[in-house]
Amino acid sequence: MNFKINHLQHTGIPVTDLDTSEIFYKKLGFKNVMVSGFEHNGDKGSMAMMQQHEMIIELYQMPPKELKEIRSRSNGHIDHIAFDVSNIEEAFTELKAAGFKVMEEAPVFLPFWKNGCRYFNITGPDGERLEFNQIL
Template sequence: MENFSVLGFGHVGISVRDIARSRRFYEEMLGFKVVWEYHFPDRELLFMGNGSVVVEFLQTDSALADGPLNHLSILVDDVERAKAELESKGVKFETELLLDADLYPRGEKFAIFRGPDNERLQLEQIL
C-alpha cells in the first residue's frame, strides 16, 4: 500500500460466552488491564490490553466449539518464564515449549494453551 503502513495489530476480536469470566482470566492469568468497555442494549464489548496487545471481547450466546479464532499469539520476553508462571496458576498447556527455527531470522519459541472459552492462545518469543 502506498498511502499507509501497517504497524501491527490494533486489536484482535474474539467472541466469548461470558465477558466477566474472560475478563477475570485475562486479568489474573495474563496481566491484561481494561482499556475500554461498553454495554449496548443488545451486546457487551470489552477491550483489554497488555503492552501492545489489545483484545476485544464480544459477548455472544454461542462461541465456536474450537474457539472463535484459530489462535491469538501473545509476544513475551521470556517464554519459559511465562509458561512456568501460568502453569503455577493452573493453566494447562496443549504443547510443550516448541522451537520453530525457520520462523523469523533467528527462530521463535512457543507453547499453546486454551482460554476460558476454548480459544487457542500461544505464548511466543521471537529469538
C-alpha cells in the first residue's frame, strides 16, 4: 500500500445514554472535545469525542429505533477502531483495488470536527470493523 496510516485516531463505543457515558468518562479524566449529531436511516443520533492526552474515544448513541440491539447485550463492546489517514481517496482506492471488503460505496462525509471528516470501513477476517478517517 502506498497510502500512509498516521496513527490510531479513535475507538468507537456505542452507548445507550450519551450523557451518562460522558459523565463516566469524565470521571476517568477524559474531556469532551467535540459533540455532533448524525443521521442514520433517516433518524438522528448523537456523539461525543472524549479525549485524554492522545487517546480519543468516540461515544455515540444511535437513534431510538436502534437502541434495542445495544441494550440487549449482556456486556459492552468496541464497535470500531479508526485509523487517521492523510488522503481518504487514496486509501479508499488502494484498499478496494487490493481486494479488501469495503463497506461503503465511497468515503462518507460527517459534520464532525471543525470542517467535517470523511471515512469508510473495511472488515477484517473475524468481522471486525476498521475505519479509515480523514479530518478535513
